[in-house]
Amino acid sequence: MSSLNLDDFSDLIERPDSGVRRDAEERRERLTVAPGALGRLDELGEWLSAAQGSVPVSPVRRPRVVLFAGDHGVASLDVSGRPAGSTHRLVRDVLEGASPVAVLARRADVPVRIVDAGLDCDPELLPAEVVRHRIRRGSGRIDIEDALTAEEAERAVRLGMAIADEEADSGTDLVVLGDLSVGGTTAAATLIAALCGTDASVVTGRGGAGIDDLAWMRKCAAVRDALRRARPVLGDQLELLATVGGADLAATTGFLLQCAVRRMPVILDGVVSAACALVGQRAAFRAPDWWLAGQLSGEPAQAKAFDRMALEPLLGQGVTVGEGAGALLALPLVQAAAALAAELPERPAPAAGADTRPEAEETADAHTPV
Structure with missing residues (x-):
């Protein structure tokens, strides 16, 4: 009788950190490149970030x-x-x-x-x-x-x-x-x-x-x-x-x-x-x-x-x-996804007190009957 049961791995293996992945997704939303513009590289970067437990993701060095x-x-x-x-x-x-x-x-x-x-x-x-x-x-x-x-x-x-x-x-x-x-x-x-x-x-x-x-x-x-x-x-x-x-x-x-x-x-x-x-x-x-x-x-x-x-x-x-x-x-591809996720800059935060409403909203307000 074998002393090894592969089913035991089910209790030893956890999924990549879902909380870290959400943080990586939120960070992606703040980058200067529009979401979706990098195609599947976005998904790869977020997956790797969750696997590493790190935001931003670290480069694949070894x-x-x-x-x-x-x-x-x-x-x-x-x-x-x-x-x-x-x-x-x-x-x-x-x-x-x-x-x-x-x-x-x-x-x-x-x-x-x-x-x-x-x-x-x-x-x-x-x-x-x-x-x-x-x-x-x-x-x-x-x-x-x-x-x-x-x-x-x-x-x-x-x-x-x-x-x-x-x-x-x-x-x-x-x-x-x-x-x-x-x-x-x-x-x-x-x-x-x-x-x-x-x-x-x-x-x-x-x-x-x-x-x-x-x-x-x-x-x-x-x-x-x-x-x-x-x-x-x-x-x-x-x-x-x-x-x-x-x-x-x-x-x-x-x-x-x-x-x-x-x-x-x-x-x-x-x-x-x-x-x-x-x-x-x-x-x-x-x-x-x-x-x-x-x-x-x-x-x-x-x-x-x-x-x-x-x-x-x-x-x-x-x-x-x-x-x-x-x-x-x-x-x-994996290395490129990690580099893009880590090195692309985030959009600057709006200045304190600045009007952050979209231009379309402002235009609509201007034509709203009193």
Whole structure:
């Protein structure tokens, strides 16, 4: 019997401060730029102010990209555009600065942290700081077997919680969340289909690497078979992650929930982070108030998960590469919203005794019959 119950997070997570948000909205009304003129940036600034508990909002000074990495046994069914067990190559590309997220992070001067939760490779192939947290070597083939044991699932969730605590304690003020996986979108689609009560074909997309029609049909079949195994355990989120998730997805779920506990905002990326967020919402209904949907990738399961959580993506560039790249593209919008909310001047207060009635009112008074 696991000693961890994800439902306990419901009592630990509070919503961002509604009183602070009202103060931020009132301050926005006093700025020299007319309300509504900045579009959704106004809403973002107010959300961030409530998350920080600060009016005016503070700049986002120490963002960080956090990527959870893992391999999935279901990739052996040729459901991905990449070979099974090859996620370590994606990790190496990020470390060497040769991947999309590495290029974007370098341009934005944002550090990247990679956490190996379940890569299927020899640990010697990667730096010790990446592989030292590994739960197991690869996750099980979810169409016919559990991804993890119950003990491994708990360890993975606790790993994610520990990483969130480390980031919060080190001063990270906003996380850009992503994943590095082969086969991860199949597990993510299964989780979302199970939690939303939909069929495999509704949620199955082409993945970050892109697949042809035959591979898509194999992926649909894998999601369908995994769904049969997922539905009986829907009442227990930890068991669900053990059955059809994976070490990286379980760790990401724990990370998201603990970020909400620590009041640390997160920008979600693709379908994998969306699936983990949906599991987190099932455990703690207030948790999504701490998360932003960074981008709409075009994966049908991601759109369904965001809709279920009432999260409106900031961007819609169709970035399916994963790695947190789409979410990182949204970071400048959040930073811009914070800067505008904090730095735009307020309208000067009217002088004492001055007539503050609108001109239209004065004109009307002048023509009122005596």
